[in-house]
Amino acid sequence: MTIYETLHGVTSYITDEDANVKSCLLCEVNILETAFGRLVPKWKEDIRKKGIPSLSFYPGGVLKSVALEEQTLVSTPLGKLPAEFLTFYPGGELRRIFPCNGKITAYWSEEEEAALCPTLSFALHCGAFRAKVTAIHFYPSGALRSMSLWPDETVVLRAFQGFMPTRIGFSLYEGGALESVEPPYPMSIDTPIGAISAFDPHALGVHGDSNSLAYNQDGSLRSITTADSKIEVITPDRQSIFFAPSKRQDSLLDDRTVVVPVRISFTSDSITFDNGVDIKTFSLIECCFRIFSADSLIAMGSGNTDCSDCSTCNRCG
Structure with missing residues (x-):
């Protein structure tokens, strides 16, 4: 039993010290009615799918994450978006959405995964663009916190110092101001001590939560990473x-x-x-x-x- 539905076809599960279910794997169809739409947790084995739980829960039984059987349109603060994996805050608010969540292996290439990732359109305060994204991160309030881009994707954003091409991803303050970006190549940036070339050749393309060029909320420069x-x-x-x-x-x-x-x-x-x-x-x-x-x-x-x-x-x- 969960606060959402009675789960069927549970093949394995993990509990905490109070015997509450922390996560489980499924082998039958289950439908969860949520504020974000009807969600069907993954229940079939596939060489592309990650070996992660179908569902995980917070101690109070609130859904922590769900790996979906198929890419599904989900209601988000940015409108309906396709998702294969979702995470949530303890209060039930949407935390992260992953349009694709396949496992890159010798049997499933990055190119094959990219073919399944849709190109999405966004109209944000910092710019409008179309791109493939790997993850979208929200604040509990529903405001956009960060967006992670698919490898080799570059978008142009309005930064405090002008238009800024961005790779890997970017992050925003809760009020919508640009917090950080990742330049795709060395770019001359005005700083309190003069112009410095901003670029991190080893920036990890995992997520866009933190990047090598960061601003304060008032637009002043907070930090810069340079290799030049x-x-x-x-x-x-x-x-x-x-x-x-x-x-x-x-x-x-x-x-x-x-x-x-x-x-x-x-x-x-x-x-x-x-x-x-x-x-x-x-x-x-x-x-x-x-x-x-x-x-x-x-x-x-x-x-x-x-x-x-x-x-x-x-x-x-």
């Missing part, structure tokens, strides 16, 4: 400290190296550098900064690195 820029920090006592992308041995190929980018975060009066080894914070007011090409180490706009030359310093804007 080297920054010199000149401290008040005239010491120079450099932060730049580095190279390390590829964990899979002995004869290959990969670039380790630098993540730079800003507050109203400070800047923080994270190179994957050390994290250091400096005052935006007390320090000077110069930006170079990470490859040529030539200063952008000037080859002079003499601290006495005010034209090469970004301290005064």
Whole structure:
């Protein structure tokens, strides 16, 4: 028994310490009447389907997730959308929707999965576009939280600094303001210390919840990841400290190296550098900064690195 229906054809199930059902697998047709429509949990075996529970529940019996037998149109805050897998908040609100949820293996390719993923149209405050998406994430209020794009998909969004091509995905604040995007190639972005090339060559294409270029709600830059820029920090006592992308041995190929980018975060009066080894914070007011090409180490706009030359310093804007 569940708060939705009596389930039939339960082949296995897991309970918690209070004997409440946490998840189960089904081998017969079951129909759940929900606020999002009639849902039929998966009950057939298929080489494409993931080995995940048909249903999972929160301790109070509220549905936590459902893997659907077939792609089904589901009512969402963005209208009716196709889904193969859904997750929910403890209050019953829709959390995530996955239009396709197949398992990529030697027997089922990414190309075959992509063929089943429909191209969807969206009209958002940050832009209108058509794209294949892997997942859509909502706040409990129903506002869009993030959208994850299918590999090789790129959309153009309205960012605070103009139109921004975006890969992998993007995230929004609950009020609709753009929170983060993932640039598809190195892009020059204005920052409090000057123009920095934004790009993360190793951004994980898993979801669009967090990305290498992030904004505060007022539109100011919160953080940027760069694989192409080297920054010199000149401290008040005239010491120079450099932060730049580095190279390390590829964990899979002995004869290959990969670039380790630098993540730079800003507050109203400070800047923080994270190179994957050390994290250091400096005052935006007390320090000077110069930006170079990470490859040529030539200063952008000037080859002079003499601290006495005010034209090469970004301290005064």
